[in-house]
Amino acid sequence: MSIQVISNDRALASLVSSGTVAIPLSEPACQLRTLDVTITDRPAVDTGFWECAEGQFRRAVDTGEVMYIFEGSGSFMPDSDDEPSIEFKAGDTLFFPPFTRGVWDIREKVRKLYVMV
Structure with missing residues:
Protein backbone atom coordinates (compact mmCIF):
# COMPACT_ATOMS: atom_id res chain seq x y z
CA MET A 1 0.00 0.00 0.00
CA SER A 2 1.21 3.48 -0.81
CA ILE A 3 -0.39 6.56 0.72
CA GLN A 4 -0.64 9.46 -1.70
CA VAL A 5 -0.57 13.04 -0.51
CA ILE A 6 -1.58 15.78 -2.91
CA SER A 7 -1.27 19.24 -1.42
CA ASN A 8 -3.84 21.84 -2.37
CA ASP A 9 -1.10 23.93 -4.00
CA ARG A 10 0.09 20.96 -6.08
CA ALA A 11 -3.45 20.05 -7.13
CA LEU A 12 -4.22 23.59 -8.28
CA ALA A 13 -0.89 23.92 -10.09
CA SER A 14 -1.46 20.58 -11.85
CA LEU A 15 -4.97 21.24 -13.20
CA VAL A 16 -5.05 21.12 -17.00
CA SER A 17 -7.60 22.59 -19.39
CA SER A 18 -10.26 20.03 -20.27
CA ASP A 36 -7.08 12.77 -12.71
CA VAL A 37 -5.72 10.81 -9.76
CA THR A 38 -4.86 7.10 -9.92
CA ILE A 39 -5.19 5.20 -6.67
CA THR A 40 -2.51 2.55 -6.25
CA ASP A 41 -4.02 -0.97 -6.57
CA ARG A 42 -7.35 0.57 -7.70
CA PRO A 43 -6.63 2.00 -11.17
CA ALA A 44 -10.28 1.63 -12.24
CA VAL A 45 -11.50 4.09 -9.59
CA ASP A 46 -12.40 7.39 -11.27
CA THR A 47 -11.27 10.17 -8.94
CA GLY A 48 -9.51 13.50 -9.10
CA PHE A 49 -9.84 17.25 -8.91
CA ASP A 62 -24.57 7.77 -15.02
CA THR A 63 -22.39 6.84 -12.04
CA GLY A 64 -22.87 7.89 -8.45
CA GLU A 65 -20.52 10.56 -7.14
CA VAL A 66 -19.15 11.81 -3.85
CA MET A 67 -17.67 15.31 -3.98
CA TYR A 68 -16.08 17.71 -1.56
CA ILE A 69 -16.36 21.37 -2.57
CA PHE A 70 -13.24 23.19 -1.43
CA GLU A 71 -13.83 26.44 -3.29
CA GLY A 72 -16.75 28.28 -4.88
CA SER A 73 -20.54 28.16 -4.69
CA GLY A 74 -23.67 27.47 -6.69
CA ALA A 90 -16.91 25.67 -0.02
CA GLY A 91 -16.69 23.10 2.76
CA ASP A 92 -19.78 21.11 1.70
CA THR A 93 -19.80 17.42 0.77
CA LEU A 94 -22.40 16.17 -1.73
CA PHE A 95 -23.48 12.59 -2.48
CA PHE A 96 -25.16 12.02 -5.87
CA PRO A 97 -26.90 8.67 -6.56
CA PRO A 98 -26.33 7.06 -9.97
CA PHE A 99 -28.26 8.65 -12.87
CA THR A 100 -28.87 11.93 -11.03
CA ARG A 101 -29.90 14.43 -13.69
CA GLY A 102 -30.41 18.16 -13.39
CA VAL A 103 -28.89 21.60 -13.92
CA TRP A 104 -25.75 23.01 -12.30
CA ASP A 105 -25.66 26.77 -11.73
CA ILE A 106 -22.07 27.71 -10.88
CA ARG A 107 -22.09 31.25 -9.44
CA GLU A 108 -18.50 31.34 -8.21
CA LYS A 109 -15.77 29.17 -9.78
CA VAL A 110 -15.98 25.71 -8.17
CA ARG A 111 -13.10 23.44 -7.29
CA LYS A 112 -13.90 20.00 -5.97
CA LEU A 113 -12.43 16.61 -5.19
CA TYR A 114 -14.61 13.82 -6.62
CA VAL A 115 -14.86 10.04 -6.46
CA MET A 116 -17.20 8.25 -8.87
CA VAL A 117 -18.97 5.27 -7.28
Missing part, protein backbone atom coordinates in the same frame (compact mmCIF):
# COMPACT_ATOMS: atom_id res chain seq x y z
CA GLY A 19 -12.38 22.09 -22.64
CA THR A 20 -15.99 22.88 -21.85
CA VAL A 21 -18.86 21.09 -20.13
CA ALA A 22 -20.65 18.49 -22.27
CA ILE A 23 -24.11 20.10 -22.22
CA PRO A 24 -23.74 23.88 -21.73
CA LEU A 25 -26.78 26.03 -20.92
CA SER A 26 -24.99 29.37 -20.77
CA GLU A 27 -22.80 31.44 -23.08
CA PRO A 28 -19.93 31.17 -23.01
CA ALA A 29 -19.90 27.48 -22.07
CA CYS A 30 -18.33 26.71 -18.68
CA GLN A 31 -14.58 26.03 -18.98
CA LEU A 32 -13.15 23.02 -17.14
CA ARG A 33 -9.76 22.19 -15.66
CA THR A 34 -9.06 18.76 -14.20
CA LEU A 35 -6.47 16.54 -12.58
CA TRP A 50 -12.25 19.32 -11.01
CA GLU A 51 -12.61 23.05 -11.56
CA CYS A 52 -15.51 24.71 -13.36
CA ALA A 53 -15.93 28.37 -14.32
CA GLU A 54 -19.18 30.24 -13.78
CA GLY A 55 -22.25 29.32 -15.83
CA GLN A 56 -24.94 26.67 -16.21
CA PHE A 57 -24.91 23.16 -17.63
CA ARG A 58 -26.75 19.84 -17.47
CA ARG A 59 -25.39 16.94 -15.45
CA ALA A 60 -25.41 13.78 -17.56
CA VAL A 61 -23.37 11.36 -15.48
CA SER A 75 -26.75 25.31 -6.83
CA PHE A 76 -28.01 22.10 -8.38
CA MET A 77 -31.63 21.70 -9.52
CA PRO A 78 -32.55 18.00 -9.86
CA ASP A 79 -34.88 17.05 -12.72
CA SER A 80 -37.08 15.15 -10.24
CA ASP A 81 -40.12 17.18 -9.15
CA ASP A 82 -39.90 15.81 -5.59
CA GLU A 83 -36.31 16.99 -5.07
CA PRO A 84 -35.60 20.60 -4.00
CA SER A 85 -32.80 22.75 -5.41
CA ILE A 86 -29.54 22.23 -3.51
CA GLU A 87 -27.34 25.18 -2.57
CA PHE A 88 -23.67 24.40 -1.98
CA LYS A 89 -20.52 26.28 -0.99
Whole structure:
Protein backbone atom coordinates (compact mmCIF):
# COMPACT_ATOMS: atom_id res chain seq x y z
CA MET A 1 0.00 0.00 0.00
CA SER A 2 1.21 3.48 -0.81
CA ILE A 3 -0.39 6.56 0.72
CA GLN A 4 -0.64 9.46 -1.70
CA VAL A 5 -0.57 13.04 -0.51
CA ILE A 6 -1.58 15.78 -2.91
CA SER A 7 -1.27 19.24 -1.42
CA ASN A 8 -3.84 21.84 -2.37
CA ASP A 9 -1.10 23.93 -4.00
CA ARG A 10 0.09 20.96 -6.08
CA ALA A 11 -3.45 20.05 -7.13
CA LEU A 12 -4.22 23.59 -8.28
CA ALA A 13 -0.89 23.92 -10.09
CA SER A 14 -1.46 20.58 -11.85
CA LEU A 15 -4.97 21.24 -13.20
CA VAL A 16 -5.05 21.12 -17.00
CA SER A 17 -7.60 22.59 -19.39
CA SER A 18 -10.26 20.03 -20.27
CA GLY A 19 -12.38 22.09 -22.64
CA THR A 20 -15.99 22.88 -21.85
CA VAL A 21 -18.86 21.09 -20.13
CA ALA A 22 -20.65 18.49 -22.27
CA ILE A 23 -24.11 20.10 -22.22
CA PRO A 24 -23.74 23.88 -21.73
CA LEU A 25 -26.78 26.03 -20.92
CA SER A 26 -24.99 29.37 -20.77
CA GLU A 27 -22.80 31.44 -23.08
CA PRO A 28 -19.93 31.17 -23.01
CA ALA A 29 -19.90 27.48 -22.07
CA CYS A 30 -18.33 26.71 -18.68
CA GLN A 31 -14.58 26.03 -18.98
CA LEU A 32 -13.15 23.02 -17.14
CA ARG A 33 -9.76 22.19 -15.66
CA THR A 34 -9.06 18.76 -14.20
CA LEU A 35 -6.47 16.54 -12.58
CA ASP A 36 -7.08 12.77 -12.71
CA VAL A 37 -5.72 10.81 -9.76
CA THR A 38 -4.86 7.10 -9.92
CA ILE A 39 -5.19 5.20 -6.67
CA THR A 40 -2.51 2.55 -6.25
CA ASP A 41 -4.02 -0.97 -6.57
CA ARG A 42 -7.35 0.57 -7.70
CA PRO A 43 -6.63 2.00 -11.17
CA ALA A 44 -10.28 1.63 -12.24
CA VAL A 45 -11.50 4.09 -9.59
CA ASP A 46 -12.40 7.39 -11.27
CA THR A 47 -11.27 10.17 -8.94
CA GLY A 48 -9.51 13.50 -9.10
CA PHE A 49 -9.84 17.25 -8.91
CA TRP A 50 -12.25 19.32 -11.01
CA GLU A 51 -12.61 23.05 -11.56
CA CYS A 52 -15.51 24.71 -13.36
CA ALA A 53 -15.93 28.37 -14.32
CA GLU A 54 -19.18 30.24 -13.78
CA GLY A 55 -22.25 29.32 -15.83
CA GLN A 56 -24.94 26.67 -16.21
CA PHE A 57 -24.91 23.16 -17.63
CA ARG A 58 -26.75 19.84 -17.47
CA ARG A 59 -25.39 16.94 -15.45
CA ALA A 60 -25.41 13.78 -17.56
CA VAL A 61 -23.37 11.36 -15.48
CA ASP A 62 -24.57 7.77 -15.02
CA THR A 63 -22.39 6.84 -12.04
CA GLY A 64 -22.87 7.89 -8.45
CA GLU A 65 -20.52 10.56 -7.14
CA VAL A 66 -19.15 11.81 -3.85
CA MET A 67 -17.67 15.31 -3.98
CA TYR A 68 -16.08 17.71 -1.56
CA ILE A 69 -16.36 21.37 -2.57
CA PHE A 70 -13.24 23.19 -1.43
CA GLU A 71 -13.83 26.44 -3.29
CA GLY A 72 -16.75 28.28 -4.88
CA SER A 73 -20.54 28.16 -4.69
CA GLY A 74 -23.67 27.47 -6.69
CA SER A 75 -26.75 25.31 -6.83
CA PHE A 76 -28.01 22.10 -8.38
CA MET A 77 -31.63 21.70 -9.52
CA PRO A 78 -32.55 18.00 -9.86
CA ASP A 79 -34.88 17.05 -12.72
CA SER A 80 -37.08 15.15 -10.24
CA ASP A 81 -40.12 17.18 -9.15
CA ASP A 82 -39.90 15.81 -5.59
CA GLU A 83 -36.31 16.99 -5.07
CA PRO A 84 -35.60 20.60 -4.00
CA SER A 85 -32.80 22.75 -5.41
CA ILE A 86 -29.54 22.23 -3.51
CA GLU A 87 -27.34 25.18 -2.57
CA PHE A 88 -23.67 24.40 -1.98
CA LYS A 89 -20.52 26.28 -0.99
CA ALA A 90 -16.91 25.67 -0.02
CA GLY A 91 -16.69 23.10 2.76
CA ASP A 92 -19.78 21.11 1.70
CA THR A 93 -19.80 17.42 0.77
CA LEU A 94 -22.40 16.17 -1.73
CA PHE A 95 -23.48 12.59 -2.48
CA PHE A 96 -25.16 12.02 -5.87
CA PRO A 97 -26.90 8.67 -6.56
CA PRO A 98 -26.33 7.06 -9.97
CA PHE A 99 -28.26 8.65 -12.87
CA THR A 100 -28.87 11.93 -11.03
CA ARG A 101 -29.90 14.43 -13.69
CA GLY A 102 -30.41 18.16 -13.39
CA VAL A 103 -28.89 21.60 -13.92
CA TRP A 104 -25.75 23.01 -12.30
CA ASP A 105 -25.66 26.77 -11.73
CA ILE A 106 -22.07 27.71 -10.88
CA ARG A 107 -22.09 31.25 -9.44
CA GLU A 108 -18.50 31.34 -8.21
CA LYS A 109 -15.77 29.17 -9.78
CA VAL A 110 -15.98 25.71 -8.17
CA ARG A 111 -13.10 23.44 -7.29
CA LYS A 112 -13.90 20.00 -5.97
CA LEU A 113 -12.43 16.61 -5.19
CA TYR A 114 -14.61 13.82 -6.62
CA VAL A 115 -14.86 10.04 -6.46
CA MET A 116 -17.20 8.25 -8.87
CA VAL A 117 -18.97 5.27 -7.28
